[in-house]
Structures are given as structure tokens and as C-alpha cells.
Amino acid sequence: MPANKYVCIICPNSxxxxxELSDNGKIRVKGNxxxxxEDYARKEICSPERGLTATILVDGGNxxxxxxxxxxxxxxxxMKQAAAEITxxxxxxxxxIGDVVMKNILGTGADVVVTKNVGRNP
Amino acid sequence: MIKKEIDVVIVGGGPAGLAAAIxxxxxxxxxxxxxxxxxxxxxILNQCxxxxxxxxxxxxxxxGPEYMQRFIDEADKLKIPYLLNSMVLEVSHDxxxxxxxxxxxxxxxxxxxxxxxxxxxxTRGQVCIPGLRPAGIFTAGTAQNLINLRGYKIGEKVVILGxxxxxxxxARRMTLEGAQVLAVAEVMPYSSGLPRNMAQCLTDFEIxxxxxxxxxxxxxxxxxxxxxxxxxxxxxxxxxxxxxRIKCDTLLLSIGLIPENELSRKAGIAIDETTGGxxxxxxxxxxxxxxxxCGNVLxxxxxxDWVSLEGEKAGKSAADYVKGQKEKGRMIKVRPKEGIRxxxxxxxxxxxxxxxxxxxxxxxxxxxxxxxxADKTVKTISKKRVNPAEMISFTLKKEELAGCRDISVKLENxx
Numbered sequence: 001m002p003a004n005k006y007v008c009i010i011c012p013n014s015x016x017x018x019x020e021l022s023d024n025g026k027i028r029v030k031g032n033x034x035x036x037x038e039d040y041a042r043k044e045i046c047s048p049e050r051g052l053t054a055t056i057l058v059d060g061g062n063x064x065x066x067x068x069x070x071x072x073x074x075x076x077x078x079m080k081q082a083a084a085e086i087t088x089x090x091x092x093x094x095x096x097i098g099d100v101v102m103k104n105i106l107g108t109g110a111d112v113v114v115t116k117n118v119g120r121n122p
Numbered sequence: 123m124i125k126k127e128i129d130v131v132i133v134g135g136g137p138a139g140l141a142a143a144i145x146x147x148x149x150x151x152x153x154x155x156x157x158x159x160x161x162x163x164x165x166i167l168n169q170c171x172x173x174x175x176x177x178x179x180x181x182x183x184x185x186g187p188e189y190m191q192r193f194i195d196e197a198d199k200l201k202i203p204y205l206l207n208s209m210v211l212e213v214s215h216d217x218x219x220x221x222x223x224x225x226x227x228x229x230x231x232x233x234x235x236x237x238x239x240x241x242x243x244x245t246r247g248q249v250c251i252p253g254l255r256p257a258g259i260f261t262a263g264t265a266q267n268l269i270n271l272r273g274y275k276i277g278e279k280v281v282i283l284g285x286x287x288x289x290x291x292x293a294r295r296m297t298l299e300g301a302q303v304l305a306v307a308e309v310m311p312y313s314s315g316l317p318r319n320m321a322q323c324l325t326d327f328e329i330x331x332x333x334x335x336x337x338x339x340x341x342x343x344x345x346x347x348x349x350x351x352x353x354x355x356x357x358x359x360x361x362x363x364x365x366x367r368i369k370c371d372t373l374l375l376s377i378g379l380i381p382e383n384e385l386s387r388k389a390g391i392a393i394d395e396t397t398g399g400x401x402x403x404x405x406x407x408x409x410x411x412x413x414x415x416c417g418n419v420l421x422x423x424x425x426x427d428w429v430s431l432e433g434e435k436a437g438k439s440a441a442d443y444v445k446g447q448k449e450k451g452r453m454i455k456v457r458p459k460e461g462i463r464x465x466x467x468x469x470x471x472x473x474x475x476x477x478x479x480x481x482x483x484x485x486x487x488x489x490x491x492x493x494x495x496a497d498k499t500v501k502t503i504s505k506k507r508v509n510p511a512e513m514i515s516f517t518l519k520k521e522e523l524a525g526c527r528d529i530s531v532k533l534e535n536x537x
Contacts, residue, residue, distance in 0.1 A: 051183070053172050065273050
């Protein structure tokens with residue numbers, strides 16, 4: 001199998017990584033500057049995952065929206081579906097960074113977590 | 123008119139201003155004030171809801187609002203005063219500021235000023251795209267504001283001109299919000315965004331990138347109906363016969379950022395026409411005594427982590443200045459040479475360690491940076507890859523700078 005080429009998205013180094021899956025199922029990785037890059041390339045070959053950020057509607061807040069993220073990356077192919085799921089969320093102010101507004105999205109084990117403080121509308 | 127006396131005034135409460143204020147206060151200046159024209163502190167980070175901020179500083183990939191909140195919390199803990207919805211209308215060479223706020227018009231006498239106004243986006247007018255003026259044309263940052271802060275849906279079929287990072291981030295964001303991003307056209311033969319953003323924002327969603335292409339016409343009267351893109355030659359002239367008409371309702375522009383230096387120019391501060399920011403020394407002091415500059419108003423950064431670092435340096439420098447401890451002396455010029463677009467600071471005393479920042483002209487592989495004193499090599503730094511999208515920084519120790527008179531930096535092939 002030919003080597004797959006990836007640009008690592010984990011940090012600003014943006015390492016160009018080659019990962020090769022050999023016949024006996026072993027994965028050879030080169031071009032990465034650190035362990036994170038190796039892990040990233042292995043994941044890319046087997047089951048690529050991504051983080052996801054979005055916004056949710058807030059009622060009674062000093063801002064109309066709060067930004068959110070996932071507590072952990074989810075399979076890449078579920079991103080659009082997860083984004084659509086998040087748009088259904090509607091919560092009451094106040095919100096604090098770290099508040100969980102949806103648990104276990106699409107059964108992935110990832111929670112939807114608030115990333116911006118929103119106070120009550122004064 | 124109200125009059126005030128403040129030791130250090132910080133113009134702008136974004137990431138640079140917050141870091142500068144925190145650092146000035148920690149260096150022992152109690153009388154500091156942040157003047158912010160927006161409704162809240164944090165600047166552009168408010169709308170940058172994606173992750174990736176703070177990898178260098180905190181070893182965590184935070185979202186913009188989370189990154190900004192860490193600094194706001196620290197400023198609050200230090201009880202740093204700030205004015206919101208307040209505009210600095212004028213800064214004079216001798217550090218008098220005219221401030222318009224809910225308090226009224228105020229003349230503030232400052233012992234030191236730190237300019238942290240950030241930058242703004244280049245617009246359609248600055249790249250002269252022919253066509254009518256229908257609705258549906260946005261700069262990428264405006265689109266980001268409308269979508270992420272106000273919750274508007276701004277379009278369904280999108281073409282993006284320019285491959286700057288904000289445009290790439292918006293390509294992904296709009297795709298995930300259900301829009302169709304049909305093309306990204308980039309006038310240069312390479313992307314102007316960070317490689318990791320190319321990977322996770324375009325490649326992941328199979329969005330086509332047209333290098334050496336530009337938008338030659340916008341169609342539609344009330345709303346954008348289509349754009350024509352065409353290939354360009356090496357002098358950015360569209361090549362006849364290569365036009366492609368793409369049906370769309372939205373055009374995003376991600377074509378560069380301009381440091382916002384109207385206040386600096388009006389104050390008579392010398393501006394470097396390459397960076398668009400003030401000419402500075404190693405303490406980030408501008409050509410006006412006691413006026414400092416940091417962050418995107420000084421030069422456009424690709425990582426906020428380095429903005430914060432620069433802000434801290436400016437805060438310390440302003441504090442040293444107020445305490446009468448600023449390093450003085452004959453200035454050594456620092457010049458960019460072959461392959462280098464700019465290098466900061468522009469001049470140094472050579473009496474202390476200096477962190478330099480630069481950008482290269484074009485992407486290259488297997489290169490080295492050569493720092494010279496006249497025709498003598500001071501230091502070389504190997505670079506496997508260089509890219510104009512990625513700012514390069516390095517520090518020279520004062521021992522390495524000892525005796526230098528005429529410093530230059532060039533890029534050469536490592537062979």
C-alpha cells in the first residue's frame with residue numbers, strides 16, 4: 001500500500017507526515033517532530049477524528065449566542081450530523097465556560113461544552 | 123472637559139492590550155487604564171470560536187473566547203480598570219489622549235502609551251473587483267462576526283477569494299452550518315493560510331482551491347448571482363480564455379489584514395510601509411518617546427500566543443519607561459535582505475537580549491536564516507520549511523550582539 005501523506009493539525013508546526021500501513025498491519029510513521037504527530041497519523045489511517053466548535057442559542061442572556069466545543073474529538077464523518085444536532089440546543093442564561101449543555105452527542109461519548117461566559121440580560 | 127492623569131494608557135482591549143496591561147501592572151505600575159471601543163474586552167477573539175489558540179502558551183488548544191477569558195480573569199484579579207464603548211480620537215506625540223466615552227470627552231495625560239489597536243480587513247475596494255454592488259459580499263471577518271456573534275445565516279452557495287486563515291476557518295464553519303463552499307480562489311501560486319488550516323478546513327471537506335486565480339467579475343444586481351474567476355499570470359493579470367463562471371449567492375473576501383494605525387500616523391509616529399506598523403526598537407518603543415506598540419497593530423501575527431508575548435514585553439517596557447529604567451544608547455539598525463520581507467525590531471541598542479520576528483518572501487524548503495553584522499556572520503539558523511504565512515521568531519543574546527554595528531537578516535539555500 002502506498003504511503004499516505006498528512007499535514008498534522010495538532011500544533012502550529014504543521015508537520016508533513018507520511019504514514020504507511022504494511023501487510024502485517026503495522027503502521028510506519030515518518031516526518032513528525034513529536035509523538036502527537038505519530039498518534040495523529042495513526043488515527044488518520046484507522047479512524048480520523050476531529051474536534052468541532054459551533055454556537056447555540058441563549059435565552060435571556062446579555063449575548064444572543066454562546067460558543068461551544070466538544071469535550072473530545074469525534075469521528076470525522078459525523079461532523080456535519082453533530083453540527084446539525086448542536087443547532088437544536090437552546091438554553092437559558094447564565095452560562096459559564098465549562099457548562100455541559102448536551103451529553104454524549106450522537107453516542108460518541110463527547111459532550112457539548114460552553115466556551116464563553118454569558119450573563120443574564122440586565 | 124474632564125482631565126485625567128494616568129501612568130500607562132493602553133489603547134485597545136484585545137489580546138495585545140490585555141497582556142500589556144497585566145504585564146505593566148505586574149511590573150509595579152498601579153495607575154493603568156485600558157480604553158476599548160467595543161462592548162467587551164477580548165477584541166477579535168470574541169468571534170474566533172474555533173480551537174487552536176494557546177497551543178504554544180498553555181499547551182492546550184483553546185477556543186478564542188476561552189483564551190481571552192484567561193486574560194480577562196487575570197486583569198479582573200489585578201483590578202485593572204478599563205473603559206468600554208470608548209474611543210481614543212487622538213494621541214499626541216507628547217502622550218495626551220483625547221478619549222470619547224460615556225463619561226464625556228476626556229483629555230488624558232499619560233506617562234506612557236501602548237498602542238494595541240489591532241488590524242482590519244482589506245476590502246473589495248482595495249483589490250478593485252469589477253461588477254455591480256449586490257448584497258452578499260462580505261469580508262471573512264464580517265461573516266465570522268455575523269454568524270458567530272449574531273447568529274445570522276449569510277448565504278448558501280459561497281465562493282471565497284483569498285486563502286487567508288480567516289477565510290479558511292469560515293469555509294469550514296459555513297460548510298458545517300449547511301452552506302456549500304464551491305471554491306477558494308487565491309491569487310498567489312501558494313496558499314496564504316497556515317498549512318494545518320488548509321488541511322482541516324479545505325481538504326477535510328473537499329473544497330477546491332484554485333491557486334493563481336482571482337475573481338474578475340461579480341454578477342447580480344440585488345444579490346450576488348455568480349462570480350467569474352480566472353487564472354492569473356505571474357504579474358497577477360487575468361489570462362484571457364481561462365474564465366470560469368460559478369453560480370453563488372455569497373462572496374467572502376479573505377485578502378489580507380492591515381494594521382490600524384490612523385492614530386499612530388496622526389501622532390507623527392514613523393510607519394514601516396512593509397509591515398504597515400510603527401518603526402520600533404527592541405523595547406517596542408515607537409519613534410515617539412514613551413509610546414509603545416504591540417500585537418497586530420505592529421505587524422500582523424498568525425498566532426495569538428505571540429501577540430500575548432509581545433503585549434507582555436510592551437507592558438514591561440512601558441513600566442520601565444515610567445520608572446525611568448528604559449535602556450538608552452546609540453541605535454544599531456536591523457535590515458531585511460534577500461528573501462526576507464521584514465524583520466522586527468527595526469533598531470536595537472545591543473545592550474540586552476532581543477527577540478526578533480520576521481516573515482519570508484515566498485515558501486521554500488531546506489533553507490537557512492543568516493544573521494549578519496555588516497559582512498560577518500553572527501548566527502545561522504536552519505529551516506526545513508519556510509512559509510510567508512508563518513512568522514519566524516528567534517532570540518539573540520546580548521553576548522551575540524556585542525560589538526555589532528549593522529545587522530541584517532537574509533535567507534539562503536542550505537544546499
